[in-house]
Amino acid sequence: MGRLEAIRQDFPLIVGRPDLVYLDSAATAQKPAVVLEALQQFYLHTNANVHRGAYALSMRATQAYEDARRSLARLVGAQENEIIFVRNATEALNLVAYAWGLHNLKPGDEILLSEMEHHANLVPWHLIAGQTGAVIKAIPITPDGRLDLDGLDILLTPKVRLVSLVHASNVLGTLNPVAQIAALARDKGALVVVDGAQSAPHLPVRVKELGADFFAFSGHKMGGPTGAGVLWGRYEVLQQLPPFLGGGEMINEVFVDHSTYTKPPQRFEAGTPAIAEAVALGVAAEYLMNIGLERIWEHDRELVQYALTRLDQELPEVCTYGPRTADRGGVIAFTVGGLHAHDVATALEQYGIAVRAGHHCAQPLHRKLGVAATVRASFYLYTTHEEVDRWVEALKKVRDFFKVWL
Amino acid sequence: MSLLDELYRETLLHHYKHPHNFGELAGATVDAQGDNPSCGDQVRLMLRLEGDTIAQARFVGQGCAISTASASMMTDLLEGKTISQALRLAQQFKAMIVEGSSPSPELGELSVLAGVHQLPARVKCATLGWNALEEALG
Structure with missing residues (x-):
């Protein structure tokens, strides 16, 4: 508890709001002071554009930006030149969809997704399928909210050119066996994309061990500022990939009527990037690595099991979704x-509990679960047992308040 | 708990669990959809106009207590109103919810929703059916 209390002291919003139980970290995480300071320090002392100035300040800005790239590479076990700074996981997935999908998919080719995908890993493929004539298929889920891999052999036809899957579900908490699926998919010659928005902030990720070709994640869900996220791509694949956006900083030579492009990762970073945000994201990654991703993952899992046990024992009116295995992330979707x-x-908010309600950008999943909307409580490294207790106690009062209407 | 007590009163919960005018309207002359894409709630409003007057109003959809009760009470109130009266009610309702104006007596039991003004996250729920109405008649 001493260590957890020390971690909480790192988060000014949490320290400043003892009345608030913030259980919406899956939407966006709170920011540690080091990240906020990094943003300000950058603008106070280092601000200049990157990769172009012929003066020391610009060199320093470039250095800070590239140091951040190195930190992010270390976080996910990648090479520096495989880390592309984007806005968020959504943009990362769109980059793959447009730069790879648009040029490589033909009518009748298949894109394999799953029923538990976030809209960010559905809609870009809908757009690409619409333009290329590719067909979208989905791995179904089991009643307890895991990917149903029994029919995977049948789904993985030779026509499947791309498999794109969520690593950790933002609704069910399920941690999907992407390495196992990636191995099968790559055997069949399909490209593998992993949406790591909910995994990279919470558990140790080694992209090379996942066996994927692309891995997308957002910075703001791991304590970084909004506006900076990462697409990791296997370098050999990136080298073959045409640009997604064109503009400054991504070119080799430009003529009036054509241009040649530079190497990855700069090829995919057109225009002035979110420099201060990327630098601060690098600081967030270092902060998480100092605490230890293994430790954060353990904390998440332990809290989830604690919360699920309390809900089961004390609130039979509450229905939770997702697997009951120990290997699930710090997300609990439920209905009362x-x-x-x-x-x-709304009722929980009256007790200071901040949770999200809705379909959490996973409408197909909610359709499958047979509910229009769920409430979602999500945890992070600063969430305490006491906060889980406050949530459960508030939930009891909410149940009592609406008792007649249950 | 005061805000909850104030908002989730018997009237509101009754309309939620037993919504009035719920179901398809055969012979509807106006059909409009209100969507709240952030939560997936939907209200489809159907009106049968006789000349300038709303002869019948019904709705279908799925939503929370606030959006369902709001649509239920709204359809109760709309029957027999002219188009311009209906649009005025929509204005008065939104003034109460969005700006926090004290409820116009013409809104009748819809005044039980006045507390939504203090819950900015729920304004869209309360106005869902009314947006469909404005869309249909505006």
């Missing part, structure tokens, strides 16, 4: 009797 998720969330 026949109450609508929004009404439950």
Whole structure:
């Protein structure tokens, strides 16, 4: 508890709001002071554009930006030149969809997704399928919220050119066996994309061990500022990839009527990037690595098991979704009797509990679960047992308040 | 708990669990959809106009207590109103919810939703059906 209390002291918003139980870290994480300081320090002392100035300040800005790239590479076990700075996981997935999908998919080719995908890993493929004539298929989920791999052999036809899957579900908490699926998919010659928005902030990720070709994640879910995220791509694949956006900083030579492009990762970073945000994201990555991703993952899992046990024992009206295995992330989606998720969330807010209600950008999953909306509580490294207790106790009061209407 | 007590009163919960005018309207002359993409709530409003007057109003959809009760009470109130009266009610309702104006007596039991003004996250729920109405008649 001493260590957890010390971690909480690193987060000014949390320190400043003892009345608030913030259980929405899966949407965005709170920011440690070192990240906020890094943003300000950059603008106070280092601000200049990167990769172009013929003066020391610009060299320093470039240095800071490239140091951040190195930190992010270390976080996920990648080479520096495989880390592309983007806005967020959504942009990373769109980059793959447009730079690879648009040029490589033909009518009748298949894109294999799953029923538990976030809209960020569905809609870009819808757009690409619409333009290329590719067909989208989905791995179904089991009743307890895991990928149903029984039919995977049948789904993985020779026509499947791309498999794109969520690593950790933002609704079910499920940690998917992407390494196992990636191995099968690559055997069949398919490209493998992993949406790591909910995994990279919470557990040790080694992209090379996942066996994927691309791995996308957002910075703001790991304590970094909004506006900076990462696409990791296997270098050999990146080398073959045409640019997604064109502009400054991504070119080799430009003529009036054509241009040649520079090497990855700069090829995919057109225009002035979110420099200060990327630098601060690098600081967030270092902060997480100092604490230890293994430790954060352990904390998440332990809190989830604690919360699920309390809910099971004390609140039979609460229905939770997702697997009951020990290997699930710090996310619990639930419903209370026949109450609508929004009404439950509003009631919880009266007790200072901040949760999200809705479909959490996973409408196909909610359709499959047979509910229009769920309430979601999500945890992070600063979440305490006491906060879980406050949430469960508030939930009991909410249940009592709506008792007649359950 | 005061805000909850104030908002989730018997009237509101009754309309939620037993919404009035719920179901398809055969012979509807106006059909409009209100969507709240952030939560997936939907209200489809159907009106049968006779000349300038709303002869019948019904709705279908799925939503929370606030959006469902709001649509239920709204359809109760709309029947027999002219188009311009209906649009005025929509204005008065939104003034109450968005700006926090004290409820116009014409809104009748819809005044139970006045507390939504203090819950910015729920304004869209309360106005879902009314947006469909404005879309249909505006």
